[in-house]
Amino acid sequence: MDDLTEMLKGTLEGCVLEIIGGEETYGYAITRRLNELGFADVIDGTVYTILLRLERNGLVQATKRPSEVGPPRKFYALNDAGREELGRFWAKWEYLSSRIDTLKEGGR
């Protein structure tokens, strides 16, 4: 697939929120998950940037826990604000994708 970079703007953060909402997890695993899901070119640096932003904006709670196979992991969980933001994200996505599909179908 071509470069999706620009199209991912504004949606990738929501995807990360959704993944965290599914289960408490950490950056490295989130990157792997995204790659599996078809976001093949998303790299770890991007994910960590998003995670720090989410933390700074008070949408997640982070907890550092030791790992048996490497350095400690920083686990993230959604808080109430994060769940609200996730809801807003999906509402925006629904809205946008319906508009785009309308346009594609001939836009009446």
Added chain:
Amino acid sequence: MDDLTEMLKGTLEGCVLEIIGGEETYGYAITRRLNELGFADVIDGTVYTILLRLERNGLVQATKRPSEVGPPRKFYALNDAGREELGRFWAKWEYLSSRIDTLKEGGR
């Protein structure tokens, strides 16, 4: 609807291409069309920057024609490169939206 600015990045240009592909038209009318279609907060300045970019990148051909109700209009039509780019845009959109929907459905 909340602010869609970030989510529009990478898709708005494709929407403009699609509109031009439907019929030869001009900036002011494209802005109105987008607003009607639900992209309510898109302003003319944004559309003009996109149109100039499309022209610079050789995806459209522009023709200035006089108007009877105001200043001359700059009409845009897709060329071959523009039609190819439009095809790539829809392919990317299909890809992205299917991935996002997969994630939303529980992401297996």
Added chain:
DNA sequence: TAGTGGTACTCGGTACTACGAGGTAGTGGG
């Protein structure tokens, strides 16, 4: 014991895009 590969996070800088605010101009009505 030194090296390699996989795991895990952070930071500084870059490129691209949409937006905001302002300016220029033509037409016609009160």
Added chain:
DNA sequence: CCCACTACCTCGTAGTACCGAGTACCACTA
């Protein structure tokens, strides 16, 4: 004459994903 509507352009800003480099911990092997 002033104002509204039409129509286009421009400069600066903010936000986001990406890139590159750095740091560090662990396990395995030569």
